[in-house]
Amino acid sequence: MDKTLAISDLKLAFKSYSGLSEVLHGISLDIAPGETVALVGESGSGKSVTARIILGLLQRLPNARISGQVMFDGRDLEKLSEAERYALRGTAMSMIFQDPTSALNPVFTIDVLFHEVLKRRDPSISAHEARVKARAALEEVAITEPERVLQSYSFQLSGGMNQRVMIAMALANEPKLLLADEPGTALDVTVQAQTLKLMADLVERHGTSVLFISHNLGVVREFADRVYVIYKGRIVETGPTAALFDNPEHPYTRALLRAVPRITGGGIPDISEDTGDFFAPMVVHS
Numbered sequence: 001m002d003k004t005l006a007i008s009d010l011k012l013a014f015k016s017y018s019g020l021s022e023v024l025h026g027i028s029l030d031i032a033p034g035e036t037v038a039l040v041g042e043s044g045s046g047k048s049v050t051a052r053i054i055l056g057l058l059q060r061l062p063n064a065r066i067s068g069q070v071m072f073d074g075r076d077l078e079k080l081s082e083a084e085r086y087a088l089r090g091t092a093m094s095m096i097f098q099d100p101t102s103a104l105n106p107v108f109t110i111d112v113l114f115h116e117v118l119k120r121r122d123p124s125i126s127a128h129e130a131r132v133k134a135r136a137a138l139e140e141v142a143i144t145e146p147e148r149v150l151q152s153y154s155f156q157l158s159g160g161m162n163q164r165v166m167i168a169m170a171l172a173n174e175p176k177l178l179l180a181d182e183p184g185t186a187l188d189v190t191v192q193a194q195t196l197k198l199m200a201d202l203v204e205r206h207g208t209s210v211l212f213i214s215h216n217l218g219v220v221r222e223f224a225d226r227v228y229v230i231y232k233g234r235i236v237e238t239g240p241t242a243a244l245f246d247n248p249e250h251p252y253t254r255a256l257l258r259a260v261p262r263i264t265g266g267g268i269p270d271i272s273e274d275t276g277d278f279f280a281p282m283v284v285h286s
């Protein structure tokens with residue numbers, strides 16, 4: 001079956017007055033239909049820029065130099081016009097962010113925001129039809145009083161409620177691919193765990209593919225089918241989640257796993273002090 005997403009040899013550099021700074025050095029990554037794939041790595045390793053290239057957002061920056069191939073649902077993104085890429089965002093692919101409260105425009109009520117989202121797929125959808133769909137979508141994320149939520153502004157709702165609203169909106173147009181960039185990191189851990197479980201159940205039911213970007217290896221272990229570990233713009237290890245966590249072979253993956261904070265003390269180890277060769281060849285688990 002065709003992959004939902006197939007990235008090959010993706011390179012990215014930013015041009016500045018002092019020259020080119022290379023950020024991605026030829027990464028390859030794919031996601032099958034219905035699969036949840038995690039991209040993990042430290043801050044600045046290139047996770048968010050990868051998501052922004054998939055969404056077609058970095059292509060608009062005049063100082064971004066991009067090469068390689070990104071195939072989405074059988075289509076080469078680089079061959080699409082800006083208008084075609086715009087049409088894909090919020091319809092065939094959508095995104096959820098770290099902080100749901102700031103991602104939802106506080107000027108409009110949730111039902112107006114929902115209407116806008118649904119119009120991306122069906123420009124002629126009426127406010128009434130949108131409201132019916134929005135109510136059903138909110139019920140799917142276990143919101144028991146959808147009418148009250150629809151009439152509210154995001155600042156009147158809790159962070160956990162906004163996260164559910166955002167998940168419902170992101171899935172309202174039945175996207176093939178959901179990009180989840182550190183979802184819920186701005187929430188407390190219990191609420192984050194509940195909403196991630198909700199998201200996982202929903203994407204499974206809808207057969208949505210997910211690119212899950214996270215620092216949190218515990219969450220990755222629970223929700224991802226496969227993992228790619230990225231270090232300074234290079235994929236250093238990849239494989240099915242259990243194989244990779246049970247038998248990490250690349251020095252950087254080992255350091256990353258050792259750096260998971262433990263309640264029993266010792267604080268967060270500093271992996272920059274690790275002596276392993278983080279540029280060792282990539283490890284692929286089958």
Ligand SMILES: Nc1ncnc2c1ncn2[C@@H]1O[C@H](COP(=O)(O)OP(=O)(O)OP(=O)(O)O)[C@@H](O)[C@H]1O
Nearest residue numbers: 014023041042043044045046047048049050061215
């Ligand atoms: N518009 C830009 N211009 C120049 N450099 C950029 C731009 N956007 C990102 N970068 C650089 O690209 C690198 C990768 O950034 P990216 O945001 O993808 O990291 P990340 O892995 O998502 O980190 P975090 O987990 O902190 O979000 C960083 O060094 C960042 O400074």
